Amino acid sequence: MxxxxxxxxxxxxxxxxxxxxxxxxxxxxxxxxxxxxxxxxxxxxxxxxxxxxxxxxxxxxxxxxxxxxxxxxxxxxxxxxxxxxxxxxxxxxxxxxxxxxxxxxxxxxxxxxxxxxxxxxxxxxxxxxxxxxxxxxxxxxxxxxxxxxxxxxxxxxxxxxxxxxxxxxxxxxxxxxxxxxxxxxxxxxIDHYLGKELVQSLLVLRFANSIFEPVWNWQYIDHVQITAAETVSVGQRTAFYDQTGAIRDMIQSHLFQVMAFVAMEPPSLYTPENVRAEKIKIIDSIAIPTADQVADYCALGQFAADGAEGAYHELGGVSPTSTTETYAALKFHFDNWRWAGTPFYIRSGKKLAAKRTEVVVQFKPPAANLFRKVPGFGGEAPNRLVIEIAPKERFNLRFEVKVPGFGLRGANVNMQLDYADHFKAEPVEAYGPLIVDAMRGDQTLFKHRIEVEGAWNAVMPFLDERSAAARAGIHANYACGSWGPASADELLARDGRAWRNEA
Ligand SMILES: NC(=O)c1ccc[n+]([C@@H]2O[C@H](COP(=O)([O-])OP(=O)(O)OC[C@H]3O[C@@H](n4cnc5c(N)ncnc54)[C@H](OP(=O)(O)O)[C@@H]3O)[C@@H](O)[C@H]2O)c1
CATH class of the missing domain: 3.40.50.720 (NAD(P)-binding Rossmann-like Domain)
Structure with missing residues (x-):
């Protein structure tokens, strides 16, 4: 009990x-x-x-x-x-x-x-x-x-x-x-994402091990991707969705909480006050884009028609001139010592290629490549930690090893921990443990007033009139079953990067 x-x-x-x-x-x-x-x-x-x-x-x-x-x-x-x-x-x-x-x-x-x-x-x-x-x-x-x-x-x-x-x-x-x-x-x-095992496990991974925290910063991490992709459409409540969109529905709420857990400083002790104080600090250090930067820092989209239904702007309950995004990819920087120059890309959308919520931590290539003269060796930064939050709960760490046999050839391999396989436990509905926390008076996994207002301030440039240029031409700009509009790929390509779109 x-x-x-x-x-x-x-x-x-x-x-x-x-x-x-x-x-x-x-x-x-x-x-x-x-x-x-x-x-x-x-x-x-x-x-x-x-x-x-x-x-x-x-x-x-x-x-x-x-x-x-x-x-x-x-x-x-x-x-x-x-x-x-x-x-x-x-x-x-x-x-x-x-x-x-x-x-x-x-x-x-x-x-x-x-x-x-x-x-x-x-x-x-x-x-x-x-x-x-x-x-x-x-x-x-x-x-x-x-x-x-x-x-x-x-x-x-x-x-x-x-x-x-x-x-x-x-x-x-x-x-x-x-x-x-x-x-x-x-x-x-409440944010039921904070009731998810792998979101909470992020803090344990970072702060109960000694191998991650020393490299968890701008010196070693090239960038972070946070994805919440859905294959489903907007459902019956189209009028409600048209007032909401992907940024309000997913990014400002759930994905900002995940981002805070990835980016925050270690609290001095795992107590509600200390954890929340660090989350407040990290959200407060988000560099809010200026009006000139907005179009370069985001990609917004609406799904096109498929065999099942019309394009988003053609659905009943949706205004034909609607510019509400069913897909959004946003780029954020933190104005702090740990993350200077390391961007965080966050995306979420409907009717995408796969249902998946995950965090990708992409490490930089080694400081010196001593295999650079070995033909066919490497070329990309191999180290990548993928934290799959849903539907699978898994950690994947990718690194480079030698392919067995004669000669020197490298290969990317994956080390994986699958929660269901390893712990033989099925996840419970995320609301349950959170409501029990509230009964206990434990606010660790709940948002503070300042966090919520800070998250809104950070996304407002992507929602208000400053986003008008990014919303031009949004109608049917991505195919159902794809990974979103071409502009989302361009957002990362401009920085010399690419989304992890693996099935
Ligand atoms: N559904 C989800 O999965 C989900 C997920 C995340 C967040 N939310 C949020 O959670 C809230 C509830 O969502 P929902 O989907 O459950 O909405 P819903 O199906 O519309 O249910 C709300 C219920 O509130 C009752 N109600 C309305 N006016 C009331 C009043 N004046 N006094 C007392 N009860 C009243 C209604 O029952 P009566 O007609 O009998 O009064 C209605 O069934 C919303 O803010 C929604 O955005 C929902």
Whole structure:
């Protein structure tokens, strides 16, 4: 049993897709693994009227389908934790009854007044709901409230899902609203990428070994590529996607977190405060491109038609003049000592050649090539570390060896660690361990206010009017099943580099 406190997990948006498909199956997995306090309960809140039992019946097929190793007995135990409250969470008159229900459950289960709110509603409802939680007096923890008996103190925390704002201004507004109700220590800005094994393993690889860190800098690393490629299209919610695009959906949120883990300085100790302080520093040191640089630092695209559907700008729900990117490749530099002159290229897109999320750390060639006169030997920089985050979880380290036999011939070989093969463990849904961290009060894998605003500031030149030239001619500029527009290859070719596009 883990050392987390009992609490009520209050999910706003209980009837929604995220709750059914991800959050409840993840909580079931955590229950089955003994990671939830025996008293912990879940209260789903949304407007549709239904009883506890009706909601449990709706959720069971999702858990069967989505969770690892469904066990009917465990489901029966878990279902006892699950309750439902019908109400419109933006309306003040919802709260007296909600508060009464929470009080009743706290009494029945013994959750000591601890509440973990989860915002699983449309982004436009985040601020109104937080204001109502605050106005209803549901938040009693925090420096402002100064409990007389600190041991008797209950806590209230909030998990906020992406999208965290639409741009730098809206993210700052959401942060201010959250900050009026909750202390920063109680705000958990979730990014399920940080729940992925290989993302967390990046920190262990870098800081629990002595061989990587001495070479993890501009002197030895030529460049870094971070890719999140999808083969799927934009789905049913075309109108929503048209307001979003690849930079907002993937790069500003998930891939910036991965980039921060690759680039940050070692924290002095693995504690939430130290890890977050280093992430804040690294995001703060991103060199924000000037308006003149934007077109040279990015490649944006929209997929063309294929047998299955029209080109992106021809889809229902998408404006025919839309310049929203379904593909983006961006180049970043850090203004700091470690990474001076080493670019980070980040790309993400829909309908690409393969589904893959990975980090490629390309090392420079050896300082002197003593084989330069050996015919047919080498020529490229062999050392490359590939961290595959999904769908496979693997580390690959490439290096040069001699081909056996007469004469001297070199060959690139790969040393690989496959997580599934080696550890014989299947990954659990990333939301589960993150929500349990929030129950424990561990913010290591959650984003700080300054990080989120810093990430928005860094991508804004690629989103606002400064990106107009890069968006000209975007319609159908890449074929489905390709690796993106030609401009993405040119982005790296201008620097004498190429993407790793291996199948
Ligand atoms: N789905 C995903 O995989 C995913 C992934 C990452 C982030 N997100 C984010 O997570 C959030 C939820 O996404 P979703 O896909 O689950 O959305 P969704 O399917 O639209 O679900 C949201 C639910 O909120 C409820 N709701 C709406 N207004 C409400 C109100 N005033 N008070 C209480 N409940 C209300 C609705 O149920 P009722 O009609 O019964 O009220 C609705 O089913 C969004 O911000 C989304 O961008 C989703």
């Amino acid at each position: 883990s050392q987390n406190d009992p609490c009520i997990l209050v999910i706003f948006g209980a009837s929604g897709d995220l709750t059914s498909r991800k959050l409840i199956p993840a909580m079931y997995e955590m229950h089955a693994m003994g990671q939830l306090h025996p008293s912990t309960a879940i209260l789903g809140v949304s407007r549709t009227a239904k009883s506890d039992d009706q909601w449990r019946d709706e959720l069971e097929p999702w858990v069967r389908q989505q969770a690892k190793g469904f066990d009917p007995a465990k489901w029966t135990e878990f279902a006892r934790r699950v309750h439902y409250f019908a109400g419109d969470a933006v309306k003040p008159d919802c709260y007296p009854a909600l508060e009464a229900r929470l009080g009743e459950l706290a009494q029945q289960k013994g959750t000591r007044g601890n509440l973990l709110f989860f915002m699983s509603v449309a982004e436009s409802l985040y601020e109104p709901i937080v204001e109502q939680i605050d106005a209803a007096g549901l938040v009693v923890e925090g420096k402002r409230w100064c409990s007389i008996d600190p041991n008797a103190k209950s806590w209230q925390r909030i998990i906020v899902e992406k999208p965290f704002g639409h741009d730098a201004v809206s993210a700052a507004s959401l942060n201010r609203t959250l900050g009026r109700a909750f202390e920063e220590e109680s705000i958990y800005r």
